[in-house]
Amino acid sequence: MSAPAGSPQRAASARMQPRLGGAAASGAAAGPGPAPRQQNGPAQNQMQIPSGYGVYPQNYSAPSGHCFQGPGKMTSLPLDDQCGDYYSGLYAVPTQNVVTPKTTNQQAGAQQIYGRAPPAPHNVGSTPEYFQGAASSASHLYTSASQPYSSLVNHYSGPAMYSANSSAVSQGFPSTCGHYAVSTVSNAVYPSVSYPSLPAGEPYGQQMFTSQNASTVRPVRDNSFSSQNTALSHPSPLPPPPSQQYHQQQSLSGYSTPSWSASGPPSTQDNLVRNHTGSLTPANNNPTNTVADSLSCPVTQNVQPPKSSPVVSTVVSGASSARLPPTANHLVEPVASVTQPSELLQQKGIDSSSTTSSASPLPNSYDALEGGGYPDMLSSSASSPAPDPAPEPDPTPAPVPTAPQPSKVAKPFGYGYPTLQPGYQNTAAPLHPGGQPCSPAYSGFQQYTQQYPGMNQLSSSLGGLSLQSSIQPESLRPVNLTQERNILPVTPILAPIPNLNLDLKKLNCSPDSFRCTLTNIPQTQALLTKAKLPLGLLLHPFRDLTQLPVITSNTIVRCRSCRTYINPFVSFIDQRRWKCNLCYRVNDVPEEFMYNPLTRSYGEPHKRPEVQNSTVEFIASSDYMLRPPQPAVYLFVLDVSHNAVEAGYLTILCQSLLENLDKLPGDSRTRIGFVTFDSTIHFYNLQEGLSQPQMLIVSDIDDVFLPTPDSLLVNLHESKELIKDLLNALPNMFTNTRETHSALGPALQAAFKLMSPTGGRVSVFQTQLPSLGAGLLQSREDPNQRSSTKVVQHLGPATDFYKKLALDCSGQQTAVDLFLLSSQYSDLSSLACMSKYSAGCIYYYPSFHSTHNPSQAEKLQKELKRYLTRKIGFEAVMRIRCTKGLSMHTFHGNFFVRSTDLLSLANINPDAGFAVQLSIEESLTDTSLVCFQTALLYTSSKGERRIRVHTLCLPVVSSLADVYAGVDVQAAICLLANMAVDRSISTSLSDARDALVNAVVDSLSAYSSTVSNLQHSVLIAPSSLKLFPLYVLALLKQKAFRTGTSTRLDDRVYAMCQIKCQPLVHLMKMIHPNLYRIDRLIDEGAIHVNDRVVPQPPLQKLSAEKLTREGAFLMDCGCVFYIWVGKSCDNNFIEDVLGCPNFASIPQKMTHLPELDTLSSERTRSFITWLRDCRPLSPVLHVVKDESPAKTEFFQHLIEDRTEAAFSYYEFLLHIQQQICK
């Protein structure tokens, strides 16, 4: 993490930091050897299984409740599943945007549509200027305010210190899982099947079917079947447990005496700290770096000597203001800081799950699940791992140096609370009238202002100078939209940083996970209404993170009244009490919390990891369970009608499954099942011990039943051979089918019955309109209406069957994911309901054919790989809390809203995004900060109950100008898109389109009439909103909302589904694609990712005027890439990159770039790979020749141009101006 010596470019060196850190961490982790991960399975054997789980063998159920915790256990990696290595860094890496001072003027040619073009460098130059101002003032604040923190972050920072933890051991106790899987089915669940006393929990009872070698059993509820069961109904009820498991239990019970919990934290404290070493990283003497680092990464903060003199701060500011490019670079750092393995905190657990948290009152309804406390469940615990059998590698057990600092009691930023010392309030400077970001209002830090009074004055006066020099913040700079030709910046747009003091900024949640449309929250609803801007949150809570502090402790500290988790924004009144930042209740600090396991010091609750990180994950105790954590259960429901076989998706699916079978997230209990359907439903008996898979056909689709109570969902590890056999056989099993009907509804009902005892994930593959049984649908699309400009009908579902099913599934913790691979209309709007309300996800492959449409086939293959291996959380609930006075009223995403603020998510996946609309119910005058907290409680695929908590803190402002200054235009546009989808479904598409236009008109006219004092004849927007009209125009031309262009109904509905459930980063690409010129890629400003040089071409605006025949352009639309090759494109490019001798010989359908050994090919490919790596849906690449028929696809994304049915950007601006003047 030190400053890379001899680095040619400062920019490059700053960017390299995260990567180096990562390498250091991984290198250290590799040191002890690639030990398998810890898996805390065996203790789950002692869970008491509720009745839903069936009869339980007696010898297991007896000792339940002693939830054992070994001393060195409960360590799990932040990325604890298979997709970890694949995904680590992918999200974060692309966000390290390089702000290279590109002054390459984009005004090639004389296409001056807008008349006078302002000097282009103005735009480019002014941005760093703003940054510079912010940076310099920031640096002053830093030295004054955040000094103590630089040292206290030490305790758990530094990449190397966790190396030991990463070698957690995965103990697959394969034999321990059997009983769980087998015992899940009880007779009572299947009343339709007339089995007389089937011993449901009997592991070996399924052998009864093995005697039947007939590949097809037709058990139409006849007696023959039941008689077989009775014949087998008396096997030994207590099978001998597998020996390994038994021994495990024995060894566990030795530890699990009640006295264990009594021994409590102190005895385990040694373990906690043992692995944290090397917290002092080498000093970084680079002054400019410290500016950025103070904003972003605590690690490099260590670097600063604890007693930094005021001189340093002035040097810092001088350096940063003197050089523009480095400053710009550093300012981008906060985004990149995600990759810094700085706060990786893995505590060695001090957890005894049998200890109930004293802080949880006992709730009495399900919604309080996430609120903890279930007395009836206390006896069972699932997350009690075994003692780590591998010797814990202890690289350098150096004691963590406790930084010498005065024991601080009050949290520094609890301003506004009268209980604080008067001196504190004195230091708080008044808010700057101009709404200046980085105003020092919140920087007061009592002790330190006393320590360095001179410096503080100096820095604040310097800050004041820099503030005053720019009268308005950059985000309020008025922009004349009609005059500004290059409205789109050449670098990717970053999320605005909330105007908080540095400490809070540093602690605040990453904008990738949590964003608000207004980073300055208006004080009253009246102010919000005046601003005419949408207020809401954009969430990406389960994002793949490269690092995440995982906290294991007996008591998860929460507010007693509002149940908020303790977070960095609470204030400690004294050592024993903390004040909730959401409801302002004063709570006690539990005894355990007083002890900081990282520093091994007592009495520093404000230094606990929970209070130092805004994104943390807790390992939850049994209080947070309604039932034992479920195993990972995957069911595949496959369409095998003629249409499906013809499309040939089965081959791809089975192949992907075979390849990724071992990578499916899960533990030894993982179960899997298959159901296929055409006009009948086929089940597959895969019970271990069978010689081959058995197919059981149910033809009674009006009243679906399960042909056999168990062995349809089988343990993945026990029946792996049979599963592989089935997957190999499936693609050829139905090749000659003549069945064209599809009984999707009954198949889903069967799937629901199959899944309801456990919950899990159902993946449905469907290729046509369901035509039989319940839930059958009619074709509703009129092809002649596809390009109608008037009404678009049938955007809503045709039947409530799928919605009901989804709610049933959601109630049983089952999510339904839909893969629609159809060539014709298949009423996605109805089918999508099954995923929408069960928290599933939807994939749509229009005109899919495995051979005729290879690009779609490849897309399916890649997306399946991601789908099968990505992280998954089961039986999840998410609750969003916000400061008193704010309230949430509408939620967007795939889930079921169970109560006012509780979202029920049967499954959660890393690619799911959510949006919430907020309103201000009470005036926020008595507070200057508001906080939002999302808590996502889920069961990991390893059977651990975990809570991921994100907390976002935002300032409250009272002036309209400040509200406009803090607009996050991307978040606002995403929220508007979500609202527009709702509007178009509930009322009509044209209504939604009008609402979108009105959103721009209203906000801009409100701005010009209240804030700006310029004349009304010009269209003025604040700089923060300058992209608003462009994005709204892009939305209007998006597939979901466009009219006049031929759009298939399913395509439109799919686009709407995407808008609803994509996280912001991906949604923005969908709405406004990025265009790059790639025929002249240069290494200037390139970034380095994994030893590869990734060039960073500037963004071009989406207009045909930017396309030249001499060039080649890459358009990144999120789910598809287009490379447009101009007619007279340089032959060198065509040869070197596309591998064709000349333009004419480029094939019409080209979906791959050949791997050529030329520099330009390498650059292009590394750029495309880099773009591709940062998203979950792997985009398909299309090479589009100029003049080829496919170019319309490309040209419809050029949203700034006019089409037959829609305005060009300039016309749109004029239209808005007209509306405003009206």
Added chain:
Amino acid sequence: MEAVVFVFSLLDCCALIFLSVYFIITLSDLECDYINARSCCSKLNKWIIPELIGHTLVTLLMLVSLHWFIFLLNLPVATWNIYRFIMVPSGNMGVFDPTEIHNRGQLKSHMKEAMIKLGFHLLCFFMYLYSMILALIND
């Protein structure tokens, strides 16, 4: 005859009042999170048609018995009931849809509606009572 009409209306109105109270109680249960949205909506949706029939019946009865004022008073509410029932989108599970009831302040507007209806029915109740007594005296 007149008296019979009003006795019937009175009884019907009582039932509608009880129904309104039931709606309010159930919705406030949902608001306080005592029941989940699914069961709340299925409970309430069951009573939408009885309410509709009960109210339409009284309205028609007033028309038939030529009580113009009372008929015109009832007409808007009856129309609203029918309109609401007809305008339910095909994909929804009834007037109360569990997936939407927490969105866009629907719960609040349902609550408001139930309150207004309760007030209206109470007003009607006394009107019928008065008319009934008047009719009985006249007889």
